[in-house]
Amino acid sequence: MKCSLFLLFISLTFSSVLARGGLSGSATTRLLLEENHSQNSNSVDKAKGYMSNYDLEQAVKQFGRRCSNISRIYSNVIKILHYANGVLDWMISIGKSVNGFPLWVMEISDKPGVEEPEPAFKFIGNVHGDEPVGREITLLLANWICDNHMKDPLAKLIVENVHLHILPSLNPDGFALKRRGNANNIDLNRDFPDQFFPMNNDENARQPETRAIMNWLREIHFTASATLHGGALVANYPWDGTQDQRRNYYGCPDDETFKFLASSYSHSHHNMSLSKEFHEGIINGAFWYPIYGGMQDWNYIHGGCLELTLEISDDKWPNANELPTIWEYNKISMLNLVASVVKNGVHGRIFSSDSGRPIPGSITIKGINYTVKAGRAFADYYRLLAPGKKYEVIASVPGYRSKSTIIWLEEATTLDFILDPEETLEGNLLRSICDCSGGVTTKLVWGYYMEICFVLVIIAFLCFLLKRRTIFTLGKPRQSSKRSVMI
Template sequence: MDFARLWLGLLLPLVAALDFSYHHQEEMETFLKNVAQNYSSVTHLHCVGKSVKGRNLWVLVVGRSPREHRIGIPEFKYVANMHGDETVGRELLLHLIDYLVTNDGKDFEITRLINSTRIHIMPSMNPDGFEAVKKPDCFNTNGRENNNFYDLNRNFPDGFEFNNESRQPETVAVMEWLKTETFVLSANLHGGALVASYPFDNGVSATGKVHSRSVTPDDDVFQYLANSYASKNVNMKKGDHCKNKMNFRNGIVNGYEWYPLKGGMQDYNYIWAQCFEITLELSCCKYPREEKLPLFWDSNKASLIEYIKQVHLGIKGQVFDQKGNPLPNVIVEVQDRKHVCPYKTNKFGEYYLLLLPGSYTLNVTVPGQEPYLTKVIIPKKSQDFSALKKDIVFPLRGHLDSSLLSNPSCPMIPLYSILPNHSAATKPSLFLFLVTLFHILFK
């Protein structure tokens, strides 16, 4: 009998093939629960909060250690459908889940990705908005906001000006979720245009606002990240696929340059959660007809996989004391690109810095100690599915008061407006300068 069941299991797929249609909450939950049950060794399904109407905000984790973080394995996330009427991303993430679990052990690239990465996928941040759409339409639908009529992508704390919007349960759930993991890279899936947009979405003079853009200290990395997605999407990289929209060179744009917004999720991720996030606009039409969904999957599958790989850019490691104990909450940043909210090691003493190939000086700072500087060279040919690994033994001088390594949270205030001369944020990257010069000379 057991032998017969084994053969039957080999002959039948573990989960019925996911169809190309719009999956409402109950259907989505059924699919996610089936995946979690049938692929339990590489998946973990959990709820990070509830919507205004009490719907679960589901996250499915895919990885070799899906239930807990492993040292050296970076955390990646995709979030979709925060605007309830922007629906393509929701379905793409369900198909991405299906593609990952069904190709594990069969496709070399996917298997290595799952071996080396912990991938968190939230198909819908705004299930109430999705369910509120009664007459799907490309541009004029209800359901964008949550059930309290708040735009969730205007609802986060802002680094540049006070955002007094009442914090919504979906927003709070994501903010609390970000505290539970050391997320390194993320993307937020939207619709209504076709472009990869990167931070900042808001700005001050110090970040380039006077030049109609707002750049981060990691502008070179963000442009690379946006290009890594757009370059694999034939229509996105054209830059003008949505004829009634702005022409985006190579399919990417600085968020502020496109249009400024206050309280966006990507800026919040970068400033307060140490997570590089971009916004992916995936369809000219916000809520296209179901028969178009296979085309969107074909256009975005390679991009979705390629972008996950970028979590392995740069450098990673742990910071230890001279006795080999990991040091949490130690600031580890590149000397000339400090963040307004310093990037720190996690409870395991780990740090992850997304950087392009080149030579850098790391500044490691422990309160009450002299900063420790160390040079690193990230080779042009990066290691497959792994950032350059560099552990650091911090040369402590005298006794270290462990209370200094507590983790006071960065204040939820407009940090850039109170630090207008924050030098690392004021310098547009050489990469940006060269790109601009190229455009001037050859346009």
């Protein structure tokens, strides 16, 4: 009896060793006796009913064949840029695992593989090898969109207005080994560069799966994303760490927006918002317990991407017969999260006033220390913001005068900016001759022009007096000639 009580005490003490990993000072008391029992059980039984890596690969390829009109499949391919008929086609190299398994990605869009002025969203599953629910749920999501995009308004909205990228398994080697880390036994959610501590700064020393994600974000400008984990039921948002390594609430500059996104997911979920453990089913990562080298914070800082960490199953490795229920509980939340990139915030494009062409720049919100970059090809931007507030939106491009405007945001708002070039004095003088459209700038330029004209008139008058004096000296015949010119 004493032995049993002792084991129970130890399990409760270490209940913070969760899907996010590591020991923590979490105030939550997650009972993991079932999980610990699962970890000690036969690995074959644990994986029964789940897709193997080979099964996953075949399922992804089958989806690509079945839904080729709205999707494409890519993994370890060479990047190709091809411009034809005004459309830029491209492919991306995302990479392989340590053991060489391709990191397959499904892209869903009405124009898959074509760069458009539309936002991009990504789902990543199976970051931790022993949390496989995301592998299954993301395949179910892709197939549901394929089956319903012609009849369901939300699916249709996503296909026509978003480029959705789904990576079902970031850690296929860890899944095969039935453990948290990859083939090198490295926790991939601790392998990214960290903002507080100098760790993982040598890119060559990072895991291939980590480098694949980082290169992926260099190629595609994702507006938002989410990773799917297991071991709890909560929507987690940045920051994940604190500067002093203590457990306390530490919000990022977009704290209000992240709380809005996390709450939207939680309240769309079957029971996440009813959690007795996490208020409203959401939590700040650092308040839960700090981690360092996490993917979530890196996405926000270096990728310009607002990412949530979604814990979608209390059990890390639930029985496979529970997967349909978990999918139904998360379906609407996942769809709403993807759709949020077009249904919320402010978006638009940046143009030059002199040429009318799109000019890549950046968007900032007064009072929020975070910059969103516009796309390179179309200068399109997508700035997620919590609704019900007033915002001052500022557009900036090097070599152009910044512009700002104030909006009251209730739903998605389209806001295009037309910026004027910053010009030199010579450029202003030249434009004043051919552009008399008025305005303060034109008046200033006209003033400079008049000053120059006045100087030229004085010089001409002095030349006239000098020449007149010369005429009187040379006699009447020359005098008569000059008069005819003067008339």
